[in-house]
Amino acid sequence: MKIWQLVMIHLLTHTLLFFTPSSQPTNNQTSNYGVDLPVLLSFKSFITSDPTRALSSWSWDPAGNGTSTASLPVYCEWVGVACSNRRHPGHVTAIRLQGIGLAGTICPQLGNLTHLRVLDLSANNLAGEIPGSLGRCTSLHALDLGVNYLSGSMPASLGLLSKLTFLNVTHNNLTGDIPMPFSNLSALSNLSMSSNHFHGQIPSWLGNLTSLTHLELAQNGLTGHVPPGLGKMTNLVKFDIHDNKLEGPFPPSMFNISSITLLDIGFNQLSGSLPLDIGFKLPKINVLATHVNQFKGPIPASLSNASSLKYLLLRGNQYHGLIPRDIGIHGRFRSFSLGHNVLQATEPRDWDFLTSLTNCSNLGILDLEQNNLEGVMPVTIANLSKELKWIALGSNKIAGTIPAGLVAFQKLTMLILADSLFTGTLPLDIGQLPSLQYLDLSHNRFDGKIPQSLGNITQLSNLSLSNNFLDGSIPASLGNLTKLTSLDLSSNSLKGGIPQEILSIPSLTVLLNLSNNALSGSIPTQIGNLNSLSTIDLSMNKLSGEIPDAVSSCVQLNSLYLQENLLEGQIPKGFSSLRGLENLDLSNNNLAGAIPDFLQTFELLTYLNLSFNNLSGPVPNTRIFGNATIVSLAGNSMLCGGPPFLKLPSCPSHQANSTESVS
Numbered sequence: 001m002k003i004w005q006l007v008m009i010h011l012l013t014h015t016l017l018f019f020t021p022s023s024q025p026t027n028n029q030t031s032n033y034g035v036d037l038p039v040l041l042s043f044k045s046f047i048t049s050d051p052t053r054a055l056s057s058w059s060w061d062p063a064g065n066g067t068s069t070a071s072l073p074v075y076c077e078w079v080g081v082a083c084s085n086r087r088h089p090g091h092v093t094a095i096r097l098q099g100i101g102l103a104g105t106i107c108p109q110l111g112n113l114t115h116l117r118v119l120d121l122s123a124n125n126l127a128g129e130i131p132g133s134l135g136r137c138t139s140l141h142a143l144d145l146g147v148n149y150l151s152g153s154m155p156a157s158l159g160l161l162s163k164l165t166f167l168n169v170t171h172n173n174l175t176g177d178i179p180m181p182f183s184n185l186s187a188l189s190n191l192s193m194s195s196n197h198f199h200g201q202i203p204s205w206l207g208n209l210t211s212l213t214h215l216e217l218a219q220n221g222l223t224g225h226v227p228p229g230l231g232k233m234t235n236l237v238k239f240d241i242h243d244n245k246l247e248g249p250f251p252p253s254m255f256n257i258s259s260i261t262l263l264d265i266g267f268n269q270l271s272g273s274l275p276l277d278i279g280f281k282l283p284k285i286n287v288l289a290t291h292v293n294q295f296k297g298p299i300p301a302s303l304s305n306a307s308s309l310k311y312l313l314l315r316g317n318q319y320h321g322l323i324p325r326d327i328g329i330h331g332r333f334r335s336f337s338l339g340h341n342v343l344q345a346t347e348p349r350d351w352d353f354l355t356s357l358t359n360c361s362n363l364g365i366l367d368l369e370q371n372n373l374e375g376v377m378p379v380t381i382a383n384l385s386k387e388l389k390w391i392a393l394g395s396n397k398i399a400g401t402i403p404a405g406l407v408a409f410q411k412l413t414m415l416i417l418a419d420s421l422f423t424g425t426l427p428l429d430i431g432q433l434p435s436l437q438y439l440d441l442s443h444n445r446f447d448g449k450i451p452q453s454l455g456n457i458t459q460l461s462n463l464s465l466s467n468n469f470l471d472g473s474i475p476a477s478l479g480n481l482t483k484l485t486s487l488d489l490s491s492n493s494l495k496g497g498i499p500q501e502i503l504s505i506p507s508l509t510v511l512l513n514l515s516n517n518a519l520s521g522s523i524p525t526q527i528g529n530l531n532s533l534s535t536i537d538l539s540m541n542k543l544s545g546e547i548p549d550a551v552s553s554c555v556q557l558n559s560l561y562l563q564e565n566l567l568e569g570q571i572p573k574g575f576s577s578l579r580g581l582e583n584l585d586l587s588n589n590n591l592a593g594a595i596p597d598f599l600q601t602f603e604l605l606t607y608l609n610l611s612f613n614n615l616s617g618p619v620p621n622t623r624i625f626g627n628a629t630i631v632s633l634a635g636n637s638m639l640c641g642g643p644p645f646l647k648l649p650s651c652p653s654h655q656a657n658s659t660e661s662v663s
């Protein structure tokens with residue numbers, strides 16, 4: 001889900017525009033240093049780091065320029081300071097020090113700047129609490145403390161700032177709830193408290209702040225219902241409460257606020273449905289995001305009238321019915337994400353929406369995965385925007401071959417067609433998708449060979465072709481995929497040996513799964529190169545020869561599956577280095593010799609299957625070997641001893657054969 005959050009963060013990034021006073025001073029202040037001087041000097045003294053040296057201009061020589069003939073106090077020319085008050089010349093009206101890496105805390109003395117209209121300390125490294133004394137800056141119009149490390153709760157005293165129109169504390173470490181005194185901030189038009197640790201409920205009195213245009217409470221721990229009274233905020237432009245713990249019915253009144261351009265309620269437990277006339281009620285909607293909630297009902301056809309709609313994120317709900325045929329007709333979509341719902345397509349014309357999406361020349365994300373879409377993949381998919389980065393159509397019942405022309409999508413980074421009814425061979429030109437990072441074609445009916453050209457997609461990090469009817473050998477060219485972290489070719493009909501090249505991919509850290517094929521030959525010793533890999537599964541093949549001692553170099557392994565092969569020889573002594581193993585399955589081979597004693601000391605083992613081999617000699621009788629749910633040893637006729645539940649014959653007491661046991 002992280003990936004969707006990234007999309008949202010991306011599209012919510014904006015630059016701030018601040019109130020900028022334009023009046024010029026009409027008086028002068030020759031006879032004093034200005035009453036605000038001590039406040040600014042103490043502000044500076046609370047700053048512990050100033051990497052751009054912005055505050056180096058904040059200095060003052062009592063014998064020198066403090067009594068200069070300049071018409072305003074010296075500090076009015078300091079970087080980031082403005083004094084432009086007609087009636088009270090010489091008073092600081094704005095401090096703007098955003099994005100310059102200031103560290104330290106915010107000085108409580110700032111509360112003395114009663115003429116301050118703008119305080120912008122955003123995007124610094126300020127820590128500590130927001131001083132309650134700021135409630136005395138009664139001229140304050142804009143307060144931006146966003147993107148710092150501020151902690152503690154919001155001072156209730158800020159509710160006294162009756163002129164405040166802009167309050168942004170986004171992306172800090174603030175906690176507590178939305179203080180009740182904020183109900184007095186009747187001038188407030190922008191309230192941004194996203195990305196903190198605020199908790200408690202969204203108060204219903206927020207709906208009384210009818211000047212609000214921007215309400216951002218995303219990524220906090222807010223709970224309870226969304227109060228229906230919020231529908232009174234008839235000037236609302238952006239409403240963002242995504243990623244909280246809100247639950248219950250989402251108030252339909254919110255869909256009557258015709259000024260809304262962004263409505264993002266994703267990642268909560270809200271229920272509801274989209275009004276059928278939403279496209280007319282929210283004519284300016286640009287971002288409509290209810291992803292990962294419990295919304296039901298159809299996707300209204302009226303959305304095709306919302307001519308500004310660029311981001312439709314409805315993934316992860318229970319929307320049902322057909323996807324409206326003209327939904328893309330306005331041509332604006334950048335992200336069309338309807339995955340994980342119960343949407344239907346049964347007849348060819350139910351796919352008409354895809355043709356309408358070909359109007360969207362900036363479409364970057366097409367996500368329809370995990371729905372009930374049936375039918376043959378329409379060839380018009382090849383006419384979709386060449387800007388596409390993600391195509392996710394998996395877990396439907398889509399049949400047919402991969403349409404020709406895929407190679408035109410040069411910006412594609414993710415292609416998921418898994419778990420469907422696709423047939424035919426993999427396109428030979430698939431290697432000409434240079435940006436592809438994630439390719440999942442598993443659980444289909446693809447046949448033919450794995451194209452060698454796959455080895456040309458050097459950005460590939462996840463490749464799964466498992467559970468198809470692919471045959472032929474594994475192309476050695478896959479060894480060129482130096483960013484691959486996970487390779488799954490399991491459950492096909494692949495033949496031949498395991499190419500040593502693919503065992504030399506240093507980036508493989510997650511999975512190498514070649515199981516359930518017809519691979520033969522011995523396990524190449526290059527397997528020892530996979531020393532960062534956590535799971536190797538070569539089970540259910542025709543691999544023969546001994547298990548190479550080189551496997552002992554795969555020290556990050558937590559699962560090793562070699563069962564159902566033709567492996568022989570002993571369990572390598574070097575396995576004693578695989579202390580992180582949780583799962584080890586060597587069953588159904590021809591392994592001989594003794595069970596190594598060191599296996600008893602593998603603290604993490606929860607599954608050890610050595611059954612149906614020719615192992616012999618004594619079974620250790622301690623630790624995991626005493627636990628029937630961990631250890632399986634059946635079908636090794638020459639074992640003896642061990643815990644009683646194994647019902648093995650007791651070991652002969654002669655010394656003669658004890659040399660066999662490995663310690």
Ligand SMILES: *[C@@H]1O[C@H](CO)[C@@H](O)[C@H](O)[C@H]1NC(C)=O
Pocket residue numbers: 012013014015016122146147168169170171190191192214216
């Ligand atoms: C609040 O600040 C954040 C971070 O600077 C910014 O992304 C967001 O757009 C601001 N909110 C408003 C309403 O200006």
Ligand SMILES: *[C@@H]1O[C@H](CO)[C@@H](O)[C@H](O)[C@H]1NC(C)=O
Pocket residue numbers: 027028029030071
């Ligand atoms: C500044 O004020 C003083 C007296 O308050 C006045 O004599 C002087 O002319 C003023 N200077 C300017 C540049 O306005």
Ligand SMILES: *[C@@H]1O[C@H](CO)[C@@H](O)[C@H](O)[C@H]1NC(C)=O
Pocket residue numbers: 057059060061064065066074077
């Ligand atoms: C005031 O004096 C300080 C220190 O001498 C100097 O750095 C600064 O530039 C002076 N400012 C003005 C406006 O003259």
Ligand SMILES: *[C@@H]1O[C@H](CO)[C@@H](O)[C@H](O)[C@H]1NC(C)=O
Pocket residue numbers: 108109110111112133
């Ligand atoms: C400024 O504020 C501080 C703390 O809020 C207070 O102790 C001090 O008396 C004030 N100074 C002036 C000159 O008002």
Ligand SMILES: *[C@@H]1O[C@H](CO)[C@@H](O)[C@H](O)[C@H]1NC(C)=O
Pocket residue numbers: 014015016017018019142165166189190214
């Ligand atoms: C509110 O935030 C938006 C977006 O950041 C900005 O365009 C607008 O000017 C802000 N309004 C006020 C009153 O600051």
Ligand SMILES: *[C@@H]1O[C@H](CO)[C@@H](O)[C@H](O)[C@H]1NC(C)=O
Pocket residue numbers: 149151173175197
């Ligand atoms: C954020 O606040 C929590 C307590 O609310 C504290 O444990 C944590 O260390 C703080 N993180 C930072 C980066 O200040």
Ligand SMILES: *[C@@H]1O[C@H](CO)[C@@H](O)[C@H](O)[C@H]1NC(C)=O
Pocket residue numbers: 159180181182183184
């Ligand atoms: C709001 O302001 C009024 C008058 O200024 C005051 O009486 C009231 O206590 C304030 N409400 C809150 C919740 O602070």
Ligand SMILES: *[C@@H]1O[C@H](CO)[C@@H](O)[C@H](O)[C@H]1NC(C)=O
Pocket residue numbers: 183205208
């Ligand atoms: C909100 O407004 C309603 C009437 O519109 C009023 O009854 C209620 O007291 C107000 N709430 C607050 C906290 O001001």
Ligand SMILES: *[C@@H]1O[C@H](CO)[C@@H](O)[C@H](O)[C@H]1NC(C)=O
Pocket residue numbers: 431452453454456
């Ligand atoms: C891989 O790319 C190289 C260079 O771009 C090209 O010469 C070669 O034919 C490609 N191989 C395959 C199998 O597509």
Ligand SMILES: *[C@@H]1O[C@H](CO)[C@@H](O)[C@H](O)[C@H]1NC(C)=O
Pocket residue numbers: 455476477478479480501
């Ligand atoms: C890719 O792999 C093949 C087969 O292993 C090899 O012949 C070829 O040189 C490799 N290409 C690149 C660009 O490394």
Ligand SMILES: *[C@@H]1O[C@H](CO)[C@@H](O)[C@H](O)[C@H]1NC(C)=O
Pocket residue numbers: 605606627628629630
């Ligand atoms: C046996 O192992 C299982 C799985 O690790 C564990 O849940 C169980 O508690 C163990 N039983 C005994 C008796 O140690």
Ligand SMILES: *[C@@H]1O[C@H](CO)[C@@H](O)[C@H](O)[C@H]1NC(C)=O
Pocket residue numbers: 616652654656657
């Ligand atoms: C030692 O083991 C072998 C089989 O591994 C067996 O044939 C032989 O009888 C055993 N010798 C003794 C003394 O138990």
